[in-house]
Amino acid sequence: MGKFNLSVVGLGKLGVCTAACFVYKGYKVLGLDINKKTINLVNQSKAPVIEPRLQELLDKSRSNFRATTDSKKIIKNSDITFFIVPTPSKKDHSFSDECLKAALKPLAQDLKNKKAYHLFVIVSTVSPGTIEKKLIPLIEKYSAKKLNKDFGVCYNPEFIALGDVINGLLKPDMVLIGESDKRAGDKLEAIYKRVCENKPYIARMSIISAEIAKISLNVYVTMKITFANTLGRVCEKIEGAEIDKITAALGADKRVSPYFLKAGLSYAGPCFPRDNRAFYIFAKNCGVDALLSKATDYLNRFYVQYTTEKILKLVKNSKNKAVSILGLAYKVNTPEIEESVSIEIIRRLLLENKNIKISVYDPLAMENVRKIFGERIHYASSIDHCLSQSALWVIAQPHPEFKKIHHLHKKHLKKQKRITIIDFWRHLEPKKLHRKVRHLRTGHFHGEINGNRNRKS
Ligand SMILES: NC(=O)c1ccc[n+]([C@@H]2O[C@H](COP(=O)([O-])OP(=O)(O)OC[C@H]3O[C@@H](n4cnc5c(N)ncnc54)[C@H](O)[C@@H]3O)[C@@H](O)[C@H]2O)c1
Incomplete structure (x- = not known):
């Protein structure tokens, strides 16, 4: 199979695009998924999901992007692994970590026999506290290795929107890196320096800070959408009022910015509503009533x-x-x-x-x-x-x-x-x-x- 630079676990809507961008920027990538159909498509360089530009990138990938259902190949053949598996919302609105744990366990077991350092990068959305309280202990338990000595962990969520994932990954406003230590963060930052076509703000911090930052950003954006919609409802009552002229004026002010300030139906999709609700629950568990997100x-x-x-x-x-x-x-x-x-x-x-x-x-x-x-x-x-x-x-x-x-x-x-x-x-x-x-x-x-x-x- 040969050596790969990076591996990506979970080749769904976000994972396959992330892997394709890494390959496009010169990395050799090994993908892992439990879905055989996805694996077959990727190995024929065919897009398993509908996303603008994905097929174009896969056409250029040649043999630099291979995929497998065999988790045994991941730790052995790469030194940095990205986890982009589902974390569906639970009844209480926090995120399930079941798929993450299921994906991490066999790889942690394989780490036991590896001499070299391995970096685990969690991309999936998680509830704050999950990585340090649950995932790192799981890796340590099954690998019998030590954090920051034998392996490192980063939290690196993406802020893309479906329909614009490739552009979002290649030209992000910001790259968020929560790191277990400097060595782990440096390795991940080096990858983004090569992948990003702009010069995004690289926000490096502790893992818990990054977990909070990830959902907070979507809470803030949804608050803006909601404000624009409320303003729109007011304008519908007043003859002559023009919502877009008003929000354009507000958005021109640096303190506000024009993005996501359009009245419409944008409180939707796999991230906005659920991140907002997850923040509310997280704050509540900390003893804070986050009335804004409620x-x-x-x-x-x-x-x-x-x-x-x-x-x-x-x-x-x-x-x-x-x-x-x-x-x-x-x-x-x-x-x-x-x-x-x-x-x-x-x-x-x-x-x-x-x-x-x-x-x-x-x-x-x-x-x-x-x-x-x-x-x-x-x-x-x-x-x-x-x-x-x-x-x-x-x-x-x-x-x-x-x-x-x-x-x-x-x-x-x-x-x-x-x-x-x-x-x-x-x-x-x-x-x-x-x-x-x-x-x-x-x-x-x-x-x-x-x-x-x-x-x-
Ligand atoms: N889609 C988005 O817009 C978006 C944006 C930001 C963050 N995210 C986050 O990224 C994560 C993934 O989202 P998605 O939309 O790509 O999900 P998805 O359901 O499209 O893809 C997940 C993939 O993981 C695979 N998988 C599940 N368990 C696995 C395992 N144990 N080992 C290997 N593969 C496994 C599935 O077969 C699937 O192909 C979620 O946490 C989500 O919240 C998604």
Whole structure:
């Protein structure tokens, strides 16, 4: 098998992209996964997940990226191992470390017979305290070796977003390194110096600090999203108020910054909601009531309800009780639907109106959505097909393809007397829509749709 520079355990959505970036920057990488299908695909240089640029990088990888299901090969054939296995949320919102422990145990046992130093890099999201309290003792127990003498440990979480993983890995704003000692941190920093195409801020600290920093960052970002959405709801009540002009002004101030300050459906995906909830639980266990993250979660759940009510009201007043929803993944360019707001809206619409007819379209996520809703909703074969099913269109994702509505809507207007569009991202240009289209942009006055009735909230 020969010697590899690095090994990556867990070749899923994040792991395979991380490994591909290492290979792209000249490392020889050995991957390990329990999924044989993934291993076969990687060994044929075929992308096992949908992610922009991944196939391009794999095409260039040649024999420098090999994968196996045999954990025995990892410790023997590499000196630095990255762990990128799932850490699903538990009922109490903390992260499960079961997969990490299952992945670490056989490698720790193999470390027993290794003379050279080995660096274990945990990339998976963990609850603060996990690495020092649980994972390092596990490695020491099964290897009978000493931390910082025979092996080192780093915590190195990523802050990527699906659909943009490769760019996020090659050009991060910041590389977070929690280190068991300087030697471990130096080795990991050297890798990032070679891999990153920009010069990111390298944040080195203790392992526990890095564990806290990882989830705190997402708590902060979700707080910004929530603030923008609250501001958007206020603007919907006031004629003339323009949400994007307001947030652009706020974002221009250095103290605020423009990122994730757009009203929309971004409290979603595999990281934001669960990191936010995990922080709340972590703080609570430390005796601190983190009301900010509690409020963020509450307000976003409320926002889904508020949005569903708006759609239900429009469906009730429509002729065929139908709605067309464009955009189902939690964001553009990914098939991932975990914690997607569209999915939650569909779930609630089905629950609250038994007669509703829902037609959906997404460029990548249709198969995943079918697994959830089966025959209860209609799966359109194109944007046009989806639009043809109703006179109420919901744009739940700012996908560039959805701009086709600018010209597509005209032909549908011939059949429908009036079309209503709920545009969550203000993706369409009002000037490009016929006057018979009622274009409801979030963060803009919605007139009688919102009304001014008091809500129970
Ligand atoms: N996906 C994201 O956007 C993202 C972003 C930041 C952090 N993370 C974190 O990264 C971790 C991985 O996330 P993901 O989205 O890549 O998950 P994933 O489910 O897409 O992939 C995990 C992979 O690990 C493999 N695996 C499971 N147990 C294993 C074992 N014992 N040995 C070897 N392989 C094993 C699975 O077969 C799978 O291929 C999680 O902790 C997640 O929170 C994910």
